[in-house]
Amino acid sequence: xxxxxxxxxxxxxxxxxxxxxxxxxxxxxxxxxxxxxxxxxxxxxxxxxxxxxxxxxxxxxxxxxxxxxxxxxxxxxxxxxxxxxxxxxxxxxxxxxxxxxxxxxxxxxxxxxxxxxxxxxxxxxxxxxxxxxxxxxxxxxxxxxxxxxxxxxxxxxxxxxxxxxxxxxxxxxxxxxxxxxxxxxxxxxxxxxxxxxxxxxxxxxxxxxxxxxxxxxxxxxxxxxxxxxxxxxxxxxxxxxxxxxxxxxxxxxxxxxxxxxxxxxxxxxxxxxxxxxxxxxxxxxxxxxxxxxxxxxxxxxxxxxxxxxxxxxxxxxxxxxxxxxxxxxxxxxxxxxxxxxxxxxxxxxxxxxxxxxxxxxxxxxxxxxxxxxxxxxxxxxxxxxxxxxxxxxxxxxxxxxxxxxxxxxxxxxxxxxxxxxxxxxxxxxxxx
Numbered sequence: 001x002x003x004x005x006x007x008x009x010x011x012x013x014x015x016x017x018x019x020x021x022x023x024x025x026x027x028x029x030x031x032x033x034x035x036x037x038x039x040x041x042x043x044x045x046x047x048x049x050x051x052x053x054x055x056x057x058x059x060x061x062x063x064x065x066x067x068x069x070x071x072x073x074x075x076x077x078x079x080x081x082x083x084x085x086x087x088x089x090x091x092x093x094x095x096x097x098x099x100x101x102x103x104x105x106x107x108x109x110x111x112x113x114x115x116x117x118x119x120x121x122x123x124x125x126x127x128x129x130x131x132x133x134x135x136x137x138x139x140x141x142x143x144x145x146x147x148x149x150x151x152x153x154x155x156x157x158x159x160x161x162x163x164x165x166x167x168x169x170x171x172x173x174x175x176x177x178x179x180x181x182x183x184x185x186x187x188x189x190x191x192x193x194x195x196x197x198x199x200x201x202x203x204x205x206x207x208x209x210x211x212x213x214x215x216x217x218x219x220x221x222x223x224x225x226x227x228x229x230x231x232x233x234x235x236x237x238x239x240x241x242x243x244x245x246x247x248x249x250x251x252x253x254x255x256x257x258x259x260x261x262x263x264x265x266x267x268x269x270x271x272x273x274x275x276x277x278x279x280x281x282x283x284x285x286x287x288x289x290x291x292x293x294x295x296x297x298x299x300x301x302x303x304x305x306x307x308x309x310x311x312x313x314x315x316x317x318x319x320x321x322x323x324x325x326x327x328x329x330x331x332x333x334x335x336x337x338x339x340x341x342x343x344x345x346x347x348x349x350x351x352x353x354x355x356x357x358x359x360x361x362x363x364x365x366x367x368x369x370x371x372x373x374x375x376x377x378x379x380x381x382x383x384x385x386x387x388x389x390x391x392x393x394x395x396x397x398x399x400x401x402x403x404x405x406x407x408x409x410x411x412x413x414x415x416x417x418x419x420x421x422x423x424x425x426x427x428x429x430x431x432x
Contacts, residue, residue: 059129065107066127072108073115113140118154125162134170142177147192156184171375178318193310197320201227229319240379242272354383354400362400371407372427382408386420401426 037057042050072093075081081092089112090105097104114123114136122139125131131139139161143154157180164176181189204227212222226232243265263271310318354362363378381402387393403411407428410416416428 058132062132063127063129065133066123068107069111069114069123069126071111073111076108076112077115110137110140113144118143118158121158121162125165131162131165132170135165135173138170138173138177139165142174142180145177145196146181147196150181150185150188150192153181153185153188157181160184190310193318194320197229197310197318201229201320204228237377237379238276239269239272240377242275243268244380354395354397358395358397358400359383361397362402365397366402366424368402369404369407370401370425371403371410372421372425374404374407376404378402380404384408384411 037053040053042053045053072089075093076089079089081087081089084092084095086092086095088105088108090101090108093099093108094101094104099107110133113119114126119140122131122136126133126136139158142161143157146154146157160183161173161177161180165173168176176183179189179193181192183189207225208227210222210224212220214220226235310320312318362383363381366378366381368374368378369376369381381404383400384403385393385395386399386401393399401424403426407426410428411418411426415431417431419427419429421427
């Protein structure tokens, strides 16, 4: 009897099945193809071929993960971990593969879920390279979150998110997934979202805490928990604004090299937090009952007046109607009320630099750097004139766009050609 049989659950049959020649041939061909691919040195390729290799390798990772999900899902169904008395399939696989247990458990969970009939289209898309692994995770979790009384809507939700995955990365897809019922069943989506947001905010409020501890080395460490919608996003925006590089000019002169802060982001945010604490007005502490971040809350006039529809934050988050009305009363919140009056934003040629109101409106519209593929937030961006002010361009929201420090330099660099894309983004290509 082998060591494996010694671990077998008492009474379990000993299965002896000959190796599949079909699987053996498939593994042999896949290994040969991978060896051939790895034999190609990227340093010997042109730019287009390096990009093509990267695209193909990325697809291979997703498709191979689809195969992993199929295999581990079947292993879990057969309870192969029972062979060694493992508590669960993830433990068995971690021991077999030398993956860490968290990673093995994570992929086992995904494989188990993708083996369910409702997620079969997601499994097929992952195996075919139609979605990335992180997109598959987002779709499964978003559909799982659909309330029990609306389980019949899950197939439609899966179909909708798979279509959306063709144009949205996992981060954007997660935002869409949180409102999936609005897309597939508007008649029930608003009420379901209102309840989910209220429950989430109540749970977050119960977890609010802050602890500080002085260490012997002269530093203070701690941990805190804040509601993401509201205080968490406000703190992040404040610190990002303070940590953003100080730019000497909105439009750098040719050949000018602006000062750069080479410290990693976590260090800059740490010092930004110190600056935030030290510069906070002491005379405001006894009477300040509000918040000081500039967060734009978009809501309908009906919501402001007492409706139930959820409101949107310019950071991409969603909050309940009650939370929106409370924040609209605070001095640091700018409510963008649809259907109400708004400040005049088009200043034409009266000034070169965009006003605070214009910058807020542009940040609300663009959501961050408008260079295709860049995800830096508004706090780390400049406002760029699409029509240069020096050549007669106006200072207004229609011709202004957000660009991060690097892409603002690129758009002024004559070595690059700028393409304005239909969805408001810009892309750059080095001239040959």
